[in-house]
């Protein structure tokens with residue numbers, strides 16, 4: 001089944017078969033959030049959103065607080 005398609009867990013766009021649950025754009029956002037939180041572990045959510053420019057709905061899903 002090489003044409004297996006699923007939706008990105010974050011933005012829900014359909015994507016081609018991938019070992020990841022997220023599309024490339026969202027993987028990048030997730031990495032950005034991860035790096036930012038590593039540098040600023042106690043940062044308030046709104047500051048994370050301001051600094052990374054990632055939509056808060058995505059950030060919440062990335063962090064599993066949706």
Ligand SMILES: [Zn+2]
Pocket residue numbers: 008009010011012013022023024025026027
């Ligand atoms: Zn996505």
